[in-house]
Amino acid sequence: MAKVEHEEPALEWDTPLYRQALTQLDHALELAAVPDFVSNRLRSPERALILTLPVKLDDGSYVTFPAYRVQHSSVLGPTKGGIRYDMAVDLGECAALAMWMTWKCALLRLPYGGAKGGVRCNARELSMNELARITRRFTAELAPFIGPQLDIPAPDMATNEQTMAWMMDTYSMQKGYAVPEIVTGKPISIGGSVFRHEATGAGVVMVIERACRRLDWELGEKRCAVQGFGNVGGIAATELHAKGARVVAVSDISGGVYAGDGLDIPALHSYVAANGSLEGYEEGVERITNEVLLELDCDILVLAAREDQVTGANAGSLRCKLVVEGANGPTSNEGDRILGERGIRVLPDILTNAGGVTVSYFEWVQDLGRLFWDRDEIRRRLADKMSDAFDRVWNVSDERGISLRDAALVAAIHEVSGALEARGVYP
Numbered sequence: 001m002a003k004v005e006h007e008e009p010a011l012e013w014d015t016p017l018y019r020q021a022l023t024q025l026d027h028a029l030e031l032a033a034v035p036d037f038v039s040n041r042l043r044s045p046e047r048a049l050i051l052t053l054p055v056k057l058d059d060g061s062y063v064t065f066p067a068y069r070v071q072h073s074s075v076l077g078p079t080k081g082g083i084r085y086d087m088a089v090d091l092g093e094c095a096a097l098a099m100w101m102t103w104k105c106a107l108l109r110l111p112y113g114g115a116k117g118g119v120r121c122n123a124r125e126l127s128m129n130e131l132a133r134i135t136r137r138f139t140a141e142l143a144p145f146i147g148p149q150l151d152i153p154a155p156d157m158a159t160n161e162q163t164m165a166w167m168m169d170t171y172s173m174q175k176g177y178a179v180p181e182i183v184t185g186k187p188i189s190i191g192g193s194v195f196r197h198e199a200t201g202a203g204v205v206m207v208i209e210r211a212c213r214r215l216d217w218e219l220g221e222k223r224c225a226v227q228g229f230g231n232v233g234g235i236a237a238t239e240l241h242a243k244g245a246r247v248v249a250v251s252d253i254s255g256g257v258y259a260g261d262g263l264d265i266p267a268l269h270s271y272v273a274a275n276g277s278l279e280g281y282e283e284g285v286e287r288i289t290n291e292v293l294l295e296l297d298c299d300i301l302v303l304a305a306r307e308d309q310v311t312g313a314n315a316g317s318l319r320c321k322l323v324v325e326g327a328n329g330p331t332s333n334e335g336d337r338i339l340g341e342r343g344i345r346v347l348p349d350i351l352t353n354a355g356g357v358t359v360s361y362f363e364w365v366q367d368l369g370r371l372f373w374d375r376d377e378i379r380r381r382l383a384d385k386m387s388d389a390f391d392r393v394w395n396v397s398d399e400r401g402i403s404l405r406d407a408a409l410v411a412a413i414h415e416v417s418g419a420l421e422a423r424g425v426y427p
């Protein structure tokens with residue numbers, strides 16, 4: 001019988017961000033050389049939900065919020081990924097981020113696929129009660145499609161431990177018993193894990209330490225700049241400082257501070273805890289802009305703020321020797337190309353910031369077993385996972401002469417492809 005050629009359908013998640021994820025994937029697929037049916041399967045998410053949530057605001061009016069959940073791949077296990085509350089949330093963004101979660105989980109050899117979801121709303125303009133009602137309605141609508149063996153949400157932009165507590169409670173009320181393993185990143189009092197809060201920033205520094213060993217660098221002699229002083233950047237700066245590295249600059253949305261001899265990181269944290277941001281901090285520092293921070297003369301530049309910070313416009317002006325992606329997607333494809341040409345190595349996001357999802361996995365395992373580990377145990381297990389993934393990425397990069405980003409993607413794709421080939425296509 002003649003083979004029928006089918007065109008790939010134009011799908012609703014086909015937005016610029018999804019195109020960016022696909023461009024990266026297609027490039028990596030050429031290097032990974034996997035069977036055609038695997039490539040085709042991985043280019044589209046398995047499931048994409050579009051929801052509309054009617055929610056009563058505090059003034060008595062009703063608003064309908066668009067909401068989404070995309071599950072990219074369940075080949076390796078339940079899907080896993082954050083829930084964000086942001087005005088930019090759309091189906092394409094969730095689909096792209098879900099795909100990136102698949103690669104991150106696979107690279108770390110976690111038994112998960114990727115997912116992402118969110119509600120299009122401005123969280124800063126909503127009261128706690130309104131956020132609670134949005135979260136509970138969202139969870140109720142999602143209930144048939146999430147589950148501890150199906151899809152496990154976590155916090156992301158503008159969501160936090162409290163959001164996860166509301167999700168866990170709503171899901172548990174519907175089941176009739178407590179189901180802590182339905183979400184990760186929840187408060188410790190309801191089954192959250194110790195060290196989850198610090199995990200991403202600590203993981204970033206574990207990867208930096210490993211890179212220093214390969215580069216024959218002494219971390220204690222290196223000058224570091226950190227963009228973003230939140231959960232990831234703030235903890236990374238603390239860990240670098242504690243390990244004797246000289247953190248010469250940090251920044252947040254309000255701007256940055258610089259001290260050539262090294263900043264007093266604990267003092268900066270106290271200041272931010274009291275004042276909400278770095279704005280106004282003058283003690284023994286020079287004030288700098290975020291643009292200047294990126295172009296400082298230093299050894300290690302940690303990007304821990306947001307996407308698209310190193311682009312075609314500034315990649316030619318960076319003076320660091322190593323770029324470390326603590327944030328998701330902080331280097332554009334064009335920025336990445338320029339850094340590559342200039343011989344500046346980039347430790348890629350799917351490896352470098354994977355500490356968060358790894359300790360989320362530990363949280364889920366602890367919840368399922370109703371058995372909890374202490375900080376030292378979790379830190380040790382995290383270091384093992386990060387080192388193992390780092391070594392595999394570095395070795396593939398060395399052996400094949402490809403960038404660390406391509407090596408990370410190829411290693412991740414091979415994990416998923418191996419499982420997909422073994423399982424085959426049903427029926």
Ligand code: NAD
Nearest residue numbers: 200228229230231232252253304305306326327328353356
């Ligand atoms: P956060 O909100 O705690 O901190 C973000 C920091 O970046 C804040 O200090 C903020 O002021 C600063 N910032 C925002 N815009 C900026 C700009 N234009 N210039 C300079 N600074 C700016 O967020 P986070 O949890 O630290 O996440 C940071 C990044 O790391 C995001 O890309 C996120 O997706 C990624 N990430 C976070 C985790 C996690 O566990 N928190 C895990 C993996 C990846």
